[in-house]
Amino acid sequence: MSDARRPYAGRRAVLATMHRKEEAIAPAMFSTLGLIIAPTAGLDTDQLGTFSGEIPRDGTMLEVAVRKARLGMSAAGVPLGLASEGSFGPHPAIPFIPGGIELLIFVDDERGIVVHESLIVEATNFDHLVVSPGDALEPFLGRIGFPAHGLVVRPNEGEPTAVLAKGIVALDSLTRAIAEAAAVSPDRRARLETDMRAQLNPTRMKSLATLADRLARRLATLCPGCGAPGFGRTDTRVGLLCETCGTPTEMIAAEVFGCPACDYAEERPRFDGLQRAPTQHCPECNP
Structure with a gap:
């Protein structure tokens, strides 16, 4: 891969963490992008919220993660930064089992972009x-x-x-x-x-490593329109047609891929190739 295809090769980014998350996140960023990740020294990220509740999180996961990344970038004096946020409780789709959501963001102030990926966590010891x-x-x-x-x-x-x-x-x-x-x-x-802090939860560290790989691969994907890094799925469109009567359902029909730097977007079929919705999901066949 040429340097033009690896815009972050040899660059340094700061990861805003006091919980050793670099152990899970840095390897994928370096192997896929050539991006060197350094943790912030002495930065109190707990000021933005704690799992144990002494300090509540003020804002959405994305808002807090962006603030956290910028704290690290400001402290280190670099234009590239990362941060993660996690939330644990009942599984978002199966409430009677524990689950969580991990969010990892990358901020590039040189290009003026914020790129993020999330992961629904099913393998957790949250209890x-x-x-x-x-x-x-x-x-x-x-x-x-x-x-x-x-x-x-x-x-x-x-x-x-x-x-x-x-x-x-x-x-x-x-x-x-x-x-x-x-x-x-x-x-x-x-x-x-x-204790859901990363350095005290090896299970969570594995989830962060998986998410880091996902974000690294997205940052390695350049926009077909402008060439900016971070092209990936940004939305979905529901309305997959019923296999029996053709009525639109609430199932996803297509995925929208977009660029964090320009307006270029394209719609693609479902990743699993499903072209028609099973009858049990149809509001007409199963009112």
Whole structure:
């Protein structure tokens, strides 16, 4: 691949993180783009929100990620930056199982573009357990991958941050944190939560690596119209026709690909090749 096809080869970008996310993100950026990723030194990204709730996130995931990237870019004095945001809870499509969404953005102030990719996370250890001091913990700890994966402990009732212990990766520390949190909880119980910060959650690190590969491949895709990096899917169009009666359904009919730098766009068929909607999705055949 020529240099014209690799506009970021040999360039340096800063990743706004205090949770070692560069370990998951940097390899794909370098292998695909030749882009060198450096973490920000001493940048407090927790000021934009924390998983444990002491500081709420103000704005959408995308808004916060852009602010975070620009904080890193400003601190490092470079025009290229990355940042990620994650959100975990009930799966967005299957609410009775845990899931999450990871977002990774790239900001290029030289070209005036912001490119982002997201990932719906199904492989996650996101979980919690309410316990009293002395309760058996082994099934829960095995399920969430402790101690390779860290834990957060807080009171089950009352002020949730009154006694808050994060980053617990040792059984003696966990036992002590449960006792301290339960002592200030009105119901004398403690709430254990998976620590979703990247450096304490290898499962999340794997998701970030997958997402970094996706974003790197998108940045390596140049716009057919203007040649800017970051050409990729920007929208979808619903209305796939029913296979039986031809009525438009709510299923995706086509995908829209666009450029972050110009107005060039093109519509492409569904990635899976499906040309007609199964009858069970039709509002006429199944009113």
